[in-house]
Amino acid sequence: MARIGIPSALLYYIYYPFWLTFFNEIGVQVVTSGRTTKNILDKGVREALADACVPIKLFFGHVMDLKDKADYLFIPRVVCLNGKTIYCPKFLGLPDMIRHSLDDIPPIIDVRIDTRQGRLSLIKAYLEIGSYFGASRNTVLRAYCLARAALRRYNLLLMKGFSPIEAMELIKNPDNKKLVLPPKANLRFAVLGYPYAIYDSFISVNILDKLKKMGVNVLTAENINPLLLSLQKNCGLPKRLFWTFSDKALKAAHYLFRHDRVDAVLHLTAFGCGPDSLLNKFIELEAKQHRDIPFMTLMIDEHTGEAGMATRLEAFVDMVRRRKEAFACQN
Missing domain, CATH: 3.40.50.11900 (Rossmann fold)
Structure with missing residues (x-):
């Protein structure tokens, strides 16, 4: 089974439940870099551009932590997801920044996602991602629908007052009695x-x-x-x-x-x-x-x-x- 690495930084806190469900449903194992540590941050500070903000430096550190644990790195070029506003320009350039700054990293899946290109742009992007792993069209479409459902459950938990880490844990283990508001x-x-x-x-x-x-x-x-x-x-x-x-x-x-x-x-x-x-x-x-x-x-x-x-x-x-x-x- 192929392993795909998702750094636990930046868009991880918004879309990880979607990505986890999608990749699992097309038969790909997801590997994350886990919680931030001083060692991860120090690695990122050493490798990233000096004038980058700390979240970008941190992303570099999480990639460094993942590079020997995965067959692919998932760093999508997320431009726009609401048809109106765009993400930070550094988000758009992340795949290139990582590719040209770090040595010995696995192939990067950097599919461009921009909903301003049409109503079906999201589905087309995930069909392209699925093609990296030989997933059929029907498998990808089913995985996409299940991932959308997982993201809805996640967002409902956030609106109830849970933090992303708590909401992720509740999705994984709904009977966790320790997680209460x-x-x-x-x-x-x-x-x-x-x-x-x-x-x-x-x-x-x-x-x-x-x-x-x-x-x-x-x-x-x-x-x-x-x-x-x-x-x-x-x-x-x-x-x-x-x-x-x-x-x-x-x-x-x-x-x-x-x-x-x-x-x-x-x-x-x-x-x-x-x-x-x-x-x-x-x-x-x-x-x-x-x-x-x-x-x-x-x-x-x-x-x-x-x-x-x-x-x-x-x-x-x-x-x-x-x-x-x-x-x-x-x-």
Whole structure:
């Protein structure tokens, strides 16, 4: 059985349940690089371009960890999946960056996926992927339908409040009693940003778990129904943001600020990310229109220390809690 390697970074947190189901159904074994470690990050920092953002450097490290464990690497050239916005240009160039930067890597499956090319473009892309492994048309179409169903189940779990790692575990083991939503706390924070930064507990310095241990319920853009986000339209801009994850995060910020569903908003941003710097400014401008909801930006890179992040979070949570208690006393 052929083995295909999927790095546990970037789009992994959004589409892995789809990819896992698809490849299993066409008879291909999926191998992942697992959770991020310091060793994986260090490898990526050594191999990637110096001016790349930390998520891209991390992707290089995950590829290095996988290259001797798989017969193929799956690094699709994902351009557009909603017919409107595109992914970061570095995503588009990832297959070429990996191919020309790393030695002794297995063949890369870098099929281009762009739904702006027509309604059947997604199916055509996966038929092309299936052809690498000799899968018949009917087998690929069946696998594609089952993968779409798996992705729907996954997204429903995210909207219930589970994180991607928790949702993946629940799909694999629905009877896992350890995975339950935390009890409602007296504080509720939104953590906005790109999913591959927020949900990677190593580069985010475990921000979600830290907040939960401080008695804070956490809400992310992935926990919000996409229909509610679509109602935000262009967020007061002449046109919607060009990049998919930036557009989603900005719409989540507008929705949360304007519907007062949280006690505070945090934006986790990666140093060196061009789209993220623009996104942060737009979220900051919206925050200034809603001064009753505290806002803070947290920047991460490969040097981010856990102690410094914990100190900032503790101070911010304490400030928001005292502010809420003072406001309650006045009323």
